[in-house]
Amino acid sequence: MIVALTLFSSLVTLALTGHQLYREYQQDLADLDRRIVELKEGFGGGLTTSLWLKDELLMRRQMEGMYRLPGIVFVEIRTEGGNAVAFGEQPSGKVLAHRTMLQYVHEGTPQRVGILTIAASVDGPIDQFWNRVWIVLASNAAKTLIVSVFLFFIVHWLITRHLSRIALHLSGFSTERAPKDLVLAKRPGAEDELSTVVEAVNRLQGKLWESLNGLRSRDAALGESVGRLERAKADLEQRGLALEALARDYAAQKEAAEAANRGKTAFLANMSHELRTPLNAIIGFSEIIESEMFGPVSSPRYLAYARDIKSSGTHLLSIVNDMLDLSRIEAGKTELRETVIDLPEMIEESINLAQAGRIGAKRRIGTHFAPDLPAIKADRRALIQVLVNLLSNAIKFTGDDGEITVGAAVVGDGSIELTVADNGIGMPRSELAQVLTPFGQTEASFRRQHQGTGLGLPLSQSLVELHGGRFDIDSEPGEGTTVTMLFSKVRSIWPQKAENQN
Numbered sequence: 001m002i003v004a005l006t007l008f009s010s011l012v013t014l015a016l017t018g019h020q021l022y023r024e025y026q027q028d029l030a031d032l033d034r035r036i037v038e039l040k041e042g043f044g045g046g047l048t049t050s051l052w053l054k055d056e057l058l059m060r061r062q063m064e065g066m067y068r069l070p071g072i073v074f075v076e077i078r079t080e081g082g083n084a085v086a087f088g089e090q091p092s093g094k095v096l097a098h099r100t101m102l103q104y105v106h107e108g109t110p111q112r113v114g115i116l117t118i119a120a121s122v123d124g125p126i127d128q129f130w131n132r133v134w135i136v137l138a139s140n141a142a143k144t145l146i147v148s149v150f151l152f153f154i155v156h157w158l159i160t161r162h163l164s165r166i167a168l169h170l171s172g173f174s175t176e177r178a179p180k181d182l183v184l185a186k187r188p189g190a191e192d193e194l195s196t197v198v199e200a201v202n203r204l205q206g207k208l209w210e211s212l213n214g215l216r217s218r219d220a221a222l223g224e225s226v227g228r229l230e231r232a233k234a235d236l237e238q239r240g241l242a243l244e245a246l247a248r249d250y251a252a253q254k255e256a257a258e259a260a261n262r263g264k265t266a267f268l269a270n271m272s273h274e275l276r277t278p279l280n281a282i283i284g285f286s287e288i289i290e291s292e293m294f295g296p297v298s299s300p301r302y303l304a305y306a307r308d309i310k311s312s313g314t315h316l317l318s319i320v321n322d323m324l325d326l327s328r329i330e331a332g333k334t335e336l337r338e339t340v341i342d343l344p345e346m347i348e349e350s351i352n353l354a355q356a357g358r359i360g361a362k363r364r365i366g367t368h369f370a371p372d373l374p375a376i377k378a379d380r381r382a383l384i385q386v387l388v389n390l391l392s393n394a395i396k397f398t399g400d401d402g403e404i405t406v407g408a409a410v411v412g413d414g415s416i417e418l419t420v421a422d423n424g425i426g427m428p429r430s431e432l433a434q435v436l437t438p439f440g441q442t443e444a445s446f447r448r449q450h451q452g453t454g455l456g457l458p459l460s461q462s463l464v465e466l467h468g469g470r471f472d473i474d475s476e477p478g479e480g481t482t483v484t485m486l487f488s489k490v491r492s493i494w495p496q497k498a499e500n501q502n
Contacts, residue, residue: 018133029096040098047063052111060085074118094126095120101116102114166201286313287306290303338377342375344367347406354395368405368408369407374492374494375493376491378491387418389456389460390483392456393456393481394424394481398423399424402422422481423480426479432475435473436457436461
């Protein structure tokens with residue numbers, strides 16, 4: 001058992017270490033590839049100028065400088081005329097190679113002057129990988145040996161020698177003389193499993209001796225033991241029946257839960273048709289009445305009623321859409337349609353949409369964009385929906401003289417941080433968890449004139465987390481609320497990368 005445990009732990013350690021070594025090897029290859037890209041970017045301009053000016057001496061010096069860098073095994077420039085200048089031999093083994101078109105911009109027109117090829121050997125990362133493998137194997141073998149010896153000594157000292165003493169004592173049991181109590185060479189007063197075994201052995205010896213001196217009394221004891229076993233059997237059978245009943249109850253509850261889930265799905269599907277279709281008709285007809293498309297309306301009240309019908313229908317349709325979106329996200333059926341998005345443009349569009357949906361909300365909403373802000377790769381509709389929800393809440397809970405600010409910045413390792421901040425009524429920290437649950441609202445929202453459904457924040461959080469982002473709220477009563485959305489650096493698209501993706 002000790003050997004099995006040791007081997008198992010060693011295998012687990014080797015598997016985890018092997019995975020880590022492979023990741024380090026992949027990282028070394030990625031670093032080598034990045035170095036080649038940096039060489040292209042660093043020397044590309046100078047080589048292009050040298051080719052355009054036909055300064056072959058300068059071009060060769062630049063190529064020789066690149067070739068002498070660690071890991072570079074081949075550098076070649078092939079001009080448009082078919083001439084080639086190369087340093088190093090054409091690689092045939094495992095290498096990383098990049099080919100780049102060199103273009104010189106002359107009077108605003110790009111002119112192709114040649115093709116640059118850079119190749120780097122991967123022998124270095126491979127050698128480092130195998131060196132690490134041998135070191136890990138040697139260290140694991142040493143650790144396994146040390147642990148095995150230590151465990152063997154501990155088990156022998158604490159268990160094996162005492163079990164041998166117990167076995168020797170039992171083998172010396174005789175029916176001719178009364179047995180002596182078993183005593184182990186242990187610390188006085190020590191109480192552990194071995195002490196329990198010793199007590200059991202001593203009791204067993206006493207019972208065996210008593211059975212030899214009075215078989216009749218043992219018959220009664222045997223009958224009592226049989227009775228206890230029968231009662232225990234009956235008790236076990238009752239427990240078995242109870243477990244079967246519990247299993248049936250669990251199966252019934254599971255079926256009920258699955259039926260409820262199917263019912264929810266069917267309900268949402270029906271609601272999508274039965275509510276959205278008539279709502280669209282109500283909104284459309286109210287717009288026709290409001291615009292007096294087929295003739296003037298006799299009473300101004302009817303126009304006001306049409307506007308109220310349109311506003312109410314639009315609000316109810318947005319609630320239905322939010323519920324459907326949230327249900328699809330919870331069911332894992334929402335797919336992101338990711339594109340490269342210009343953040344300032346998207347934020348301005350979101351501000352216009354949020355203000356257009358609020359009467360009297362044409363107050364100025366400030367923006368703050370960090371310089372050199374990258375684009376973001378995300379679902380444009382989803383991010384606009386998140387920003388419109390947050391801005392609508394900010395407008396709703398901020399007075400006419402309040403301030404609302406939308407910001408975008410690059411933080412840490414290149415992650416993108418979006419913030420929506422206001423100096424409105426705010427809310428206690430104890431209510432932050434509540435507002436992030438579907439239909440959850442704060443006490444302050446119930447006392448205000450404009451009440452919401454409690455779906456905006458949960459839906460916004462779900463959409464951000466669907467992008468792999470983080471959604472945080474910070475708020476204080478009377479101080480305002482700040483919502484922060486952090487998106488991983490993998491979604492940051494810098495200008496050159498965005499141009500390649502476009």
